[in-house]
Amino acid sequence: MSSLNRISKNVIIVGDLNVKHPNWGCTSMHHKGRLLVEWLENSDKYAIQNHGMKISLRSDTTIDLVLTTPTISLSHCGTLSYTELNNVLSTQQSGSIPHLSTLTRVNHLMEQLTQSLRHNSLSVVVYIDFLQAFDMLWHPGLILKLQHLHCPYAYLFWIVNYFQDRITTIDYQGHLSDQIVITRGAPQGSCFEPKVYIVNLFDLPQIFEYTRKVHLYVDDLALLYSPSIYLEYIKQTDEIQTRINNDMVKLEQYADNNHQPVNKNKMEFVVYH
Structure with a gap:
């Protein structure tokens, strides 16, 4: 909060503050709630209980706060709208994005797979899961x-x-x-959790050779491999194997750099023919 004050003396905070105190209708009080009340009592800001906006998916009481001064000059911490307005999120990502869903990504993957099998004898999809992704x-x-x-x-x-x-x-x-x-x-428990996670993976599709065949739904990743139609069958399999190996090396490096290990026990290699 002291950092926010250095940016603007009149600040509005709307978010998953995760503070509990009887002043805001909570049945209990914890350390953060007590500290926040003490901070408010010693500052020129006051708390308004916000009944008109539900942000947390977990609780109705831990986030219903707006902190402001009597004269409002908005410093809006809307990370959700920032990501949308600035095209931060990857087009290969369908998780936690308005108007997109699991079905959106599945349909896109199935469409690419169907088109590939019309011209090739086989296609491969590698399904990847990150270990304890959010945690x-x-x-x-x-x-x-x-x-x-x-x-x-x-x-x-x-x-x-x-x-x-x-x-x-x-x-x-x-x-x-x-x-x-x-x-x-x-x-x-908050809508901030999945959003911040997918922002953290915004650059993941770019590490692969064919970004348009990368499919993401939050922490679930699917990579489609279609061989060249101009190659014989044995050469098609060799080509796919080489591309998969190269991409897995890049993925391992990405996972190490981002301290986000891959759950190798949940990886699946599926051949469609």
């Missing part, structure tokens, strides 16, 4: 990518603050663990 989100890498995308600093400061000082406690049959500092992952 493995690497925060420094995400911030660096957003900087390269010229994301406004107001948004960057908001996101950095959003990820900072996150802790969790495990409750097992009434026994509480020590507090665990969370340094990776996207906070679960």
